[in-house]
Amino acid sequence: MNRWLPRTYLTLVYLLLYIPIAVLVVFSFNDSRTGYEWGGLSLRWYEALFNNRAMVRAMWNSLWLALSAATVSTLIGALTALALHRYRFRGKNVLNGMLFVVMMSPEIVLAISLLAVFLLVGLQLGYVSLLLAHVTFCLPFVVITVMARLSGFDERLPEAARDLGANDFTMTRTVLIPVIMPALLAGWLLGFTLSLDDVVVSTFVSGPSYEILPLRIYSMVRVGLKPEVNALGTLLLAFSLVMLILSQWILLRSKR
Amino acid sequence: MRNLMQQPFRTAVLVLVWGWLLFLVLTPNLLVVGASLMTRDPATFISLPLTLDAYRQLLNPLYLDVFLNSLYMAAMTTLICLLVGYPFAWALSKVGKRHQVLLIFLLVVPFWTNSLVRTYALKLILATNGLLNNGLMALGWIDEPVQLLYTEFAVIIGLVYLLLPFMILPLYSVFEDLREDLLRASHDLGAGRLATFVHVIVPLTLPGVLAGVMLVLLPAMGLFFVPDILGGSRNLLVGNVIKNQFLDARNWPFGAAASIMLTLAMALLMFAHKLSKRRIGEDGV
């Protein structure tokens, strides 16, 4: 086969994927109000963004939510992966299946079911409901990441540690956790990003007491064009990029 | 049999995990099933008696139209993703290992980027006096702006843009596993390119295709914010209907019934995926 045909095709698709992002970044520095013509270089939209107190609060709320959701889901997810890996127990396949279903379910199905249960138990929609929901949809991803690491884990390592005089706790601290650490970090970063990006589930389970960034963006972009969104989008993009590079770096380093 | 972790620890972990899944996965889903069988109630959302009204309402021509239209848009999205993604994944699997890492990275960057922001970025391009129209006019291909935004076309483009990586990644992974010697064996046994494609490549990559379809088709029916941002009032997804029923119209039974339809579609696709894997001797999920 011609070598150039596939390469041209790959390049073309990548261009299509990245043109909108590039346009967004360029326009975030555009002085023009209309958002269609170039009006010169300016940082005015970034300024407007940071002067918008509701926006800044939503940003902090989102960050805090993503931090806590990622941490809780990593903790529970890692324990779940360990349990699935090490223990034989009844209903193991059911547990596995449930996690798979959560991962594959359309978000909106998960969203309404969570809304239903929160209303049933009378939980005030806000930070707690968001946290519970976000941990739930992050959980399978963490479990899978940690399981993948554990499946390559030599069963004899914990035994070797015990044999050399380590008790259960010391073995966990000095062998088990260091070995699965890259997966924990990768899982945490994945959870953080998923949480920060989520619109669908959050739309249903958030309340007026705790406004988060994606919902704020959502309400802004539904009608017309808002130049501040370009600036915000560029910041979010840069942030995701840093996170992604970080996680790839951790994974690559652990393989070496 | 191995008792390396103490029993109390094991019990605590299992209770935590099961508790979480029972309370936040199983119960909620059962509630939705229950809600779909109840009667609409403006005050308490749902009330007795049990009824199949919600499911009957799904067949109401007005909604049936919306669902079929949503299914059509999702199917178009999936088809475009497959047509674009299949050769893309193939070409990607042929790239040298060193570049492949970077290319995969570039493919997942959008996945890690806020999807609302990316949908909004499309708006900049598709708007009446947006970049695309301006560009085409500058080239002299069109004389006046074409209405792109707030159309079915825009919604499908938006869905494709958001979901393409989900089609490509599973396809890439099956192409990576596709062994070169199988293709050579097929050629050696007298099959031409087309015959090899039909008899060897397609069956072996089918699980990837179905995984991709599953990852694209279902969200393409649920991502309600895409039509909200890019579509007109008539380009609704099932997701929009569910959202309206739950958050605005307060008709929970109907929204729940619609969501159960989505779940059933998911179950069907998962089943097909499993079958296709079993056919080539890779069991499990």
Add this chain to the structure above:
Amino acid sequence: MKQTLLTLRNLTKQFDGKKVLDALDLDIFDGEFLTLLGPSGCGKTTLLRMMAGFEHPDEGSITLGGQDLTYTEPEYRPLNTVFQNYALFPHMSVFDNVAYGLKMEKRPKDEIRQRVEEALAMVQLEDFMRRKPHQLSGGQQQRVAIARAVVKRPKVLLLDEPLSALDYKLRRTMQVELKRLQRELGITFIFVTHDQEEALSMSDRVVVLKDGLIQQLGTPREVYERPANLFTARFVGETNFFPGTVDNTNDDDTITVDVFGLKRTFRKPDFSVSPGQPLHVLLRPEDIRVLAPSDEDGVAGKVVERNYKGSTLDSVIHLDDGTEVLASEFFDEDDPTFDYRLGEPVRVSWVDGWEWLLPAEPEDVPEEDAIDA
């Protein structure tokens, strides 16, 4: 002079209703190289894991120098293990791997450094201290695993098929190396393997295991030359089994046995024999003599396979009654009669006195011929 160090009594273990160890008794001497030999599933690994503390017996006890260890956790046992696939900690350097056990003992830093360096010098890896395990070859990883275990100065070193992942040549080198190490350290080595050649060449004593029962316990020579039963004979080395019938018991502590119609005189075995009793005549391939067809001695047969093995020439010969005979002769270029071609008629014989006799076991004998034990 041989002092018992480790005493195993009545060890019994079941997994899912299947008996893996069956009331096993064993005394292990201080400073010996003992090998547990047997096919997979014979219980040898379970036995080793029990000594290490990773499994506990359903019944029975393990004592070391009078101290009961049966239910002691692994970290409190003065035994250390070299694992099958080494189980080196991938996130630690070679130094840290070897130092791990000493750190657990909370030894002072200087002592740890010195002892780790000594241990690594002993396995000739002092220049690799800063490497990570995956930067080492299989043989080097093996040495690290050994150093990591012996640095703790255990009373007993347990080795779980430690050489199985190495290629043939490296395995030979490591066998010599392990033997040297054991002599230098003077500690007890308990070595698990399914490779009979390895077991014979390294051990002071070999324990042959099958279905959780000890089939034979003895020196390599005893096990090879005087197998206790058919299983051991078959498992340890290649053997020809010729069916024989006792013809007569003689006064001079010999018996006459009918083999392939030949009357041969053998030493009287240590089991009771009476005329008419069937038994097995065991002859190792190297005890077989292949003679020219014109020779008077032996049984007629035909060469069906010839394999040149360097120092020996191995043949498969079919006797006229269909019995297959393996023969292994030392190669001698000067002997013109030595080289038989395929299909050529030959005669098969042996030197009386090199044979080993075993009673026919019930499952080997047709009902009507079975004798009372």
